[in-house]
Amino acid sequence: MRISIDRDGCIGSGQCALTAPDVFAQDDVGIVYVLPGGAEEAENRLIRQAELACPVQAIAVVED
Structure with a gap:
């Protein structure tokens, strides 16, 4: 599985980090990244x- 993040499109809502906190986090300005x-x-x-x-x-998820 590959996870792709559009950091320019991210608005920092944090829904990903709330849903899967072991996978996603937010940087100092709220933009998501994969842990x-x-x-x-x-x-x-x-x-x-x-x-x-x-x-x-x-966020885009692609199965390998």
């Missing part, structure tokens, strides 16, 4: 829910 190793540890279901929770579709 190192987070995608390997988290359930795919949570990652997909975080993708859907993003109000601006700044």
Whole structure:
């Protein structure tokens, strides 16, 4: 699974970090990033829910 973040499109709502806190975090200005190793540890279901929770579709998940 590959997670792609559109950092320019992210508005910092934090829904991804609330949905999958082991995968996503926000930097000092609220822009999302993927935590190192987070995608390997988290359930795919949570990652997909975080993708859907993003109000601006700044997260894209692609199955390998």
